[in-house]
Amino acid sequence: MPTLHEYLGLPNPELDRTTLRPGMNTLPVGTYEIEGVQHWDDFTLETVLNCFGDILGRNFEAKDLHHPPPLPQHHRRLTDESCVESILKKHNHTIIDRALELAQSRLEGRGLHLPISMSWGSLADVQEDRRLRPDWAGTVHRGLPPYENRVPGDTKPSSKWSSAMKDSASVSIQEEYWKPLRQLLLYCVRTNTRYGYIISDAEALFFRRTKSQEPPTSLSASRARRQPPPTHNRVTSLTSVVSGTSAMSLDSSGSPYTDAGNPDINEAPLEIAIIPWANAGTAELTINLGAWFVHILATSDISVEESYQPLGSWRRIKDGKGHWCFQQEGSRRVSQTLPERGLLIEAAP
Secondary structure, eight states, rough: OBBBBHTTTTOOOOOOOOTOOOOOOOOSOOOOOEEEEOOOOOSSSSHHHHHHHHTOOOBBOOSSOOOOOOOOOOSSSSOOOHHHHHHHHIIIIOOOOOOHHHGGGGGTTTOOOOOEEEEEGGGOOOOSSSSSOOOOOOOOOOOOSOOOEEEEEEEEEETTOOOOGOSOOOOHHHHHHHHHHHHHHHHHHHHSSSOOOOOOOOOOOOOEEESSSSSSSSHHHHHHOOOOOOOOOOOOOOOHHHHOOOOOGGOOOSBBBBBTSSOOOEEEEEEEEEEEEHHHHHHHHOOHHHHHHHHHHSSSOOOSSSOOOTTEEEEEEOOOOEEEEEEEEETTOEEEOOOOOOOBBBBOO
8 A cells, every 4th residue: 555655756748848938937026125045054855854754654555545647648738827727736735635635634733723635725815816826735624714824825838937047147047036026925914824836847945934133023123224135125114016006025124023913024945845746656756745734834933034844853842731852843743752863852850
């Protein structure tokens, strides 16, 4: 019987990108300053297995796994974003969402926000302005939509966006790299979450937000304005975007909250992890496993902090009966003893 890890390691379909149309990405609704990007050090296969190896190693009957139907060649010949999204919905979403569903019975009792699903953005936030709605949403589906979105995601064709654009010698090509990230960051600010992702027909980029140590209130009054990297600007007020009324930008806000009621934090560089479309099997991170992992992480705390404890590390806590035990960062798994080779991040009192 296949394991959940093997299921999430199924190869992505081979695609014909020769007819993909090039072009520029849509301008974000307003802009948001991104201080840069840096490697997300603990978004690794080792970390995923450390946190959830017990769940990923579980065997399932083939009938319990939803396998995507084979895609005919004419459906694998891409022309634009809608073609890419069709592939993702037919293939990747089928696997990721079923794997989330199968895992959640093992996650109950950990104080997580369940059940979570990889869903369409329209199920989380119905906006008249389509530019304010992400393509994907990690939804906690209780009651009726709109559901809470804990992981916004966007689809991009590789002809318009790739992670390699960041290091291009062309400033205009670099700008195409930052446009979707700024838009996605705006989604995250609106929904108060630390996680987001961009997925294309060639790769996926997952990110985690962090905040600067500089004070969050009255940014312009508390410090001199930083000179952002070229083309990285502050977000315009959501009020002015949606209703056309004028309002102060985040940078000049005298309140620690934006128009949408989200903490007006001072963003630090995004931590990013990139997974190629071609990755498959259980020896490397795949896009499906990465998406599954970030959705599970988002069932826990999604507040944006200055730093985070290493995923997979352990801290000593008291259980509901007042007994000392150990809880793992990321999975919230509890153990009565510190596992062998477990990293303890807080010394015992």
